[in-house]
Amino acid sequence: MDHRTLNDLAGELRSVLDELELEAEVEVLDTIDGRLGELRVDVDGRSLRTVVATRADLRPVHARDLPALGPDRSGLVFADRVGGTSRQELVERGWGWFDRRRGRIRLWAPGLRLDTDVAPRLGVAAPAAPGNPFTPAGIEVAVWLLAHPDDSASPRALARALDISPSQVSNLLKALTAHALLRRDRRPLVPELFWALAEHWRPVRHPVAALPTPSELAESPELRADSWVVTDTVAAARLGAGFVVSPDYPPDLYLPDERSLSWLLGRTVRASDDASRAATVAVAPAALACDPRLRLTGEPWPAAHPVVVALDLAVDAGRGREVLEAWDPSPLGVTRVW
Incomplete structure (x- = not known):
């Protein structure tokens, strides 16, 4: 069994899409029958309602047990391992997958064809401690977010605006999220972000x-x-x-x-x-x-x-x-x- 929560899966998918440098938002919607969950995934200008499931080891019998989905929904299974037969079953049922061991994601929906390699996710037993969001570059990001509090933070847009690499911006946004200073839609949480930044605002006059x-x-x-x-x-x-x-x-x-x-x-x-x-x-x-x-x-x-x-x-x-x-x-x- 895999005991990851729906929020865990949303964060995992967000991490994968960030790694691919896609402008994407992932929002938790609801659980379904206690076994499945539903996310809203906005990627490349398309909004997908994505049903998600999670298994430690996805076998063909588990794939066949997944519900068929209508044209307005996509499906994505998170698993530590997805074998060849299981992958074929998923394709036939219209589901995609994220294979943590191989580092492979397939998210297939009308207007979206994502089938690519990413960094494998296995080998880390627990999430790493959240990084420091108030590095010199992090302070720049925080000031920009506070000056634009109604805008959702996009790694690529921030990278262009601040001349910081997209991967560095992505890591800083993850750190802000881990410290509960960024909303799910990546707008800054105020006034919490302001006062957290104030503790690191130390000009030498x-x-x-x-x-x-x-x-x-x-x-x-x-x-x-x-x-x-x-x-x-x-x-x-x-x-x-x-x-x-x-x-x-x-x-x-x-x-x-x-x-x-x-x-x-x-x-x-x-x-x-x-x-x-x-x-x-x-x-x-x-x-x-x-x-x-x-x-x-x-x-x-x-x-x-x-x-x-x-x-x-x-x-x-x-x-x-x-x-x-x-x-x-x-x-x-x-x-x-x-």
Whole structure:
């Protein structure tokens, strides 16, 4: 017997489709007669209602015992081993299979012909411990998801957007799912993902006594000043979060990379303490903070995306979190995720 649950089978199929780099969603629908289950599988633009069964060793008698399916349903048997005779029985009854030992999946339905090899799944007695979803690349993925909370995460689409390999994105999405931070439809679970990310949001700020003048910035392309953004208190005040600050309040700036930060710190004077600072500068924990696709226009510096600003406020367990409680970013066209 095989005692995997319907959720286990959905996760296993999702893993196989991810490995094949197919844009797919797998959703658990219901159990049938206590022996079978039903999944909705959206793959390559087609939505399939797929009846699933599981056996440790699928024999011909088991294959013949499977129900015949109508034209609106496909069938898929998960088994540690599917012999040649059993495969023939399944084909005749309109069922596909996933052979874990051989690493072979066949999912056959109107408009879909999937019959290919994947990595064998046997040899692992228990699922591996979930990976860390908040690696440097994972932080980028999490920020993107929070900035697009109504979009289902696609490994290939995220890979293109963030310049990360699809396999790495797939592993990060699996880690988020394992930590219960991603919904079944691969939308971010909020506010849980936001607050989990906030625990890993650790910018290292450097107080400086002065900033280069606009002409100095214009003459120093290595500083990449066109990619700087303002965040935290000044940005929160500008974006309507409830802060009131004076025009000369020291801004907190994010720079796009370590190289530009090093160039800046090498040609300016560091402040002796926070009270004497003209600004703070830091490399953003996520490069997306400086990405033109997310930042908001403004002078003299564009504002970071409200999600980034909110993460900076969340670091302050006192006043910052009080402001977050009351901040509604919907007038900015942004969904609140905290």
